[in-house]
Amino acid sequence: MASVGAVLSVGALTVTFSLATLGLQFILFKKSLAERWSESSPLTLLLLSNIAASFVYIFVSLQWALIALGVISNHIGFVFLLPVAFAYSFTAFHDFATIGLFLQRIHFILVPTVNVKRTNKEISKGVLIASGAVSLLELVLHSSHFDASEEILRTCNSYCLDVRSAKRIFELVFYLILLPLVIVLLGATFAFLYRRFKSENQSNRETMMHSYILCLFIPKIFLKVLPGTVDLFLLVFDMKLAQFTGPYSPCVSSVIYFLTTFLYVIMQRKESRPLQPSQEQEIRLLSKAGPQPDLVDLRSQKIAFSRGLDFPNYFHRGIPHLPLVAGVPTLIFLWNIFSKVAIAKIARDSQLLALLLLGVVVSAISHIPNAVLWLLFGTGLLPNSLELQWCLLMGAMVTHCTSVFYDLCGIGLIIHRVAVFWSPLVSSKRWVKPIVWVMVVLSVLFSIILVAVDIVYTKADLHYSQECLSMNCLVQADSTNRVVFVIIKLITSVAHVGFGIAFLILIRTAELFHKTSTFHKINGFVKYLFFIRVVFEIVPFLIDCILSITIKFSLIYYVGAYSKFGWSVDALATAVLYYLMMERKTNNVSLKSFHSDKMTRGHMKMQAKEKNMKKQEALRKSQGFDHKGAAQKSLVYKCPICMTQNVHLKSYKEHFAAKHPNAPLPPELADA
Structure with a gap:
C-alpha cells in the first residue's frame, strides 16, 4: 500500500493545480459568460467543467488527507460517497466537453459553410445530456455500493477491499481508457485534417484556435491513457496503481485542467497582440512569390504559429536548456553523496547502484556542456553556421551514448531485483557480476554503433536551417542515424517496461517474507525510479513513434526536445532519492552510536568506582596492624x-x- 506521505503528496499536488486553475479561470472570465457562450458554447462548457471539477477535487483531496492522518473516521458514508460521485461526474463532463470541441472543429473543417450557431447548439446540448446521464448513473452506482459498516483503506482512492467490483471496472474502463482514447482518436483525426485542409487565408483567431485544440489532446495520452492502461493490467493480479502511488486520478486530472486553462490564457494574450509590420510584409511577399523550397515553407509555418500560440518557439528554446538547470543540482547532490560515502564503499555494497550513479555523473557531464552550447546558439551569441550545427550534432551523439549507458544501468538494477525475488535461495551477490558485465558490453556495443553511424551519415543527412533550434529538426526523421537510435531506444524501453512490470508483480510476494528496513528502502528506490522513467521518458518516446508512423505527426515539433526534459527529471530524481535514503541511514547510525557511547560511558564509570574501592581497601591493608x-x-x-x-x-x-x-x-x- 502507498504510504500516508504519498497520499498527502498527491493531495497537495491536486490542491495546488486546482487552485492555479481557478486563478487562471478568474482571469479568463473578466469577459462575461454570455459573450463567451455566443462565441463558442463547447469551449465555454470546457472552461466551466474546469471550474467545477477543480472545486470538487480540492474538497476530495482534503477529505482524503484527513482520512490518511486519522483526523476523521474512515467509514464509508454518504458524506464520503457524494464528493466522489461528483468528482467522477465532473471528470466525465470535462471529457465530453473536450469531445464536443473536437467534433466542432472537425465539422468546421469538413463543412466550412455550416451554420455555426446551430452546430454549437447541437453539440452543447449533447454534451449536457451525456454529462447529466453519467452523473445520474454515478449517483445510482455509489448509492448501491453504500454500506455503513464497510471501511476503506486510508491509502487508496476507491474501494480497496473489492478491487474487482463491477463499479470499479466500469470506472476504470470508462474514465481512464474509453473517454481518453476517444479524445485521442478525435485529436489525431483533427490533426490529420488540419494538416491536409489547412487554409492559407484563415484568420488570426482560427489559427490560434486550431493550435490550441491541436495541443489539447497530448496531455490526455501522457496523464490518463497510460495510467489507466497500467491500472487495468494490474487488475489481473488483484492490484491497483493507487496502491503504489496514492490517489493519482484527481491529481492527473487537475494537471490536465490546469494545462487546458493555461494554454487558453496564452491564446487570449496572443489574440490581443497585433501583427508586426515585418510579419505582414513577409506574408504578402510569400503569397506573391508562390510555392517556394523547404526553407520558405518553414518560414511561413513559423509566421503562422507566431500569430497563434508559437509553441515551437517557446519549447524548442526552453527544453534544450533544462539539462543545464537540472544537471547542476544533480551534480551537487552527487558531490554531497560522494563526499560522505566513497564510491568504492558504494561499489562494495552494490556494484549496480554504483554503476547507476556513475551513469548519472557521465550523462550529466555530457549534457551540461551540450546544453550550454545550445544556449549560446539559441541566443545568437554564437553565429549560426553549418560547422556549428555539425558540432551540435556531434555533442548530441555523445549525449545519446551516455543516455543509453544510463538506461542500461537502470535496467540492470531492475533485473537484479527480479533475479533476487525469482531465486530467493541463491545469494544476491551471485547475480551482480554477470549483470554488470552484460550491461557494460551492451553499452560499449551500442555506443560503437551510434558513433559509427553518426560519423558516416550525419553530415550527409544534415538539414541546415536558420529557424530550427532542436537536433530533431536539423536531422530528418527518416535518416539512418535517427532510425538506428530509435531502434536502440525501443529495445531499452521495452526491456525496462517488461522487467519493471515483473519487478512490481514479484515484490508483492517478496514483501511477505522480508521485513527488514534495508529491503524496503532498496525496493522503494527502484520502484520510484521505474515509474519516473516510464512517465517522463518512455511514454513520450513511444507516443512520438506511434504518431510519427501512423499519421506522420511529429510530437517533437509541438513540445520540443522532450527527451531532454525526461532525462533532467530522471537524473535529478535518482540523485535526490539516493541522497535522502543515505541521509536517513546516516541519521539512524548516528543515533545508535550516541546511545552506544552513552552506555559505554556508564559502564566505564562503574568499573572506575569498583577499581577505586579495591584500591582503598588495599591501601588500608598495607598500612599495618589495625588497632x-x-x-x-x-x-x-x-x-x-x-x-x-x-x-x-x-x-x-x-x-x-x-x-x-x-x-x-x-x-x-x-x-x-
Missing part, C-alpha cells in the same frame, strides 16, 4: 554453643546462664 579493629574484636564475646556475639562480659554471662544453664562454663566465664 581499632583488634580492639573491637577483643571486645566481642562469642558463645561457642549458639555462636551469639556479646559486646560486654556481663551480658555474655547472663546470656549463657539463661540459654545454656546445664552446659559447662567457657574459660572466660569461669575466670570471671
Whole structure:
C-alpha cells in the first residue's frame, strides 16, 4: 500500500493545480459568460467543467488527507460517497466537453459553410445530456455500493477491499481508457485534417484556435491513457496503481485542467497582440512569390504559429536548456553523496547502484556542456553556421551514448531485483557480476554503433536551417542515424517496461517474507525510479513513434526536445532519492552510536568506582596492624554453643546462664 506521505503528496499536488486553475479561470472570465457562450458554447462548457471539477477535487483531496492522518473516521458514508460521485461526474463532463470541441472543429473543417450557431447548439446540448446521464448513473452506482459498516483503506482512492467490483471496472474502463482514447482518436483525426485542409487565408483567431485544440489532446495520452492502461493490467493480479502511488486520478486530472486553462490564457494574450509590420510584409511577399523550397515553407509555418500560440518557439528554446538547470543540482547532490560515502564503499555494497550513479555523473557531464552550447546558439551569441550545427550534432551523439549507458544501468538494477525475488535461495551477490558485465558490453556495443553511424551519415543527412533550434529538426526523421537510435531506444524501453512490470508483480510476494528496513528502502528506490522513467521518458518516446508512423505527426515539433526534459527529471530524481535514503541511514547510525557511547560511558564509570574501592581497601591493608579493629574484636564475646556475639562480659554471662544453664562454663566465664 502507498504510504500516508504519498497520499498527502498527491493531495497537495491536486490542491495546488486546482487552485492555479481557478486563478487562471478568474482571469479568463473578466469577459462575461454570455459573450463567451455566443462565441463558442463547447469551449465555454470546457472552461466551466474546469471550474467545477477543480472545486470538487480540492474538497476530495482534503477529505482524503484527513482520512490518511486519522483526523476523521474512515467509514464509508454518504458524506464520503457524494464528493466522489461528483468528482467522477465532473471528470466525465470535462471529457465530453473536450469531445464536443473536437467534433466542432472537425465539422468546421469538413463543412466550412455550416451554420455555426446551430452546430454549437447541437453539440452543447449533447454534451449536457451525456454529462447529466453519467452523473445520474454515478449517483445510482455509489448509492448501491453504500454500506455503513464497510471501511476503506486510508491509502487508496476507491474501494480497496473489492478491487474487482463491477463499479470499479466500469470506472476504470470508462474514465481512464474509453473517454481518453476517444479524445485521442478525435485529436489525431483533427490533426490529420488540419494538416491536409489547412487554409492559407484563415484568420488570426482560427489559427490560434486550431493550435490550441491541436495541443489539447497530448496531455490526455501522457496523464490518463497510460495510467489507466497500467491500472487495468494490474487488475489481473488483484492490484491497483493507487496502491503504489496514492490517489493519482484527481491529481492527473487537475494537471490536465490546469494545462487546458493555461494554454487558453496564452491564446487570449496572443489574440490581443497585433501583427508586426515585418510579419505582414513577409506574408504578402510569400503569397506573391508562390510555392517556394523547404526553407520558405518553414518560414511561413513559423509566421503562422507566431500569430497563434508559437509553441515551437517557446519549447524548442526552453527544453534544450533544462539539462543545464537540472544537471547542476544533480551534480551537487552527487558531490554531497560522494563526499560522505566513497564510491568504492558504494561499489562494495552494490556494484549496480554504483554503476547507476556513475551513469548519472557521465550523462550529466555530457549534457551540461551540450546544453550550454545550445544556449549560446539559441541566443545568437554564437553565429549560426553549418560547422556549428555539425558540432551540435556531434555533442548530441555523445549525449545519446551516455543516455543509453544510463538506461542500461537502470535496467540492470531492475533485473537484479527480479533475479533476487525469482531465486530467493541463491545469494544476491551471485547475480551482480554477470549483470554488470552484460550491461557494460551492451553499452560499449551500442555506443560503437551510434558513433559509427553518426560519423558516416550525419553530415550527409544534415538539414541546415536558420529557424530550427532542436537536433530533431536539423536531422530528418527518416535518416539512418535517427532510425538506428530509435531502434536502440525501443529495445531499452521495452526491456525496462517488461522487467519493471515483473519487478512490481514479484515484490508483492517478496514483501511477505522480508521485513527488514534495508529491503524496503532498496525496493522503494527502484520502484520510484521505474515509474519516473516510464512517465517522463518512455511514454513520450513511444507516443512520438506511434504518431510519427501512423499519421506522420511529429510530437517533437509541438513540445520540443522532450527527451531532454525526461532525462533532467530522471537524473535529478535518482540523485535526490539516493541522497535522502543515505541521509536517513546516516541519521539512524548516528543515533545508535550516541546511545552506544552513552552506555559505554556508564559502564566505564562503574568499573572506575569498583577499581577505586579495591584500591582503598588495599591501601588500608598495607598500612599495618589495625588497632581499632583488634580492639573491637577483643571486645566481642562469642558463645561457642549458639555462636551469639556479646559486646560486654556481663551480658555474655547472663546470656549463657539463661540459654545454656546445664552446659559447662567457657574459660572466660569461669575466670570471671
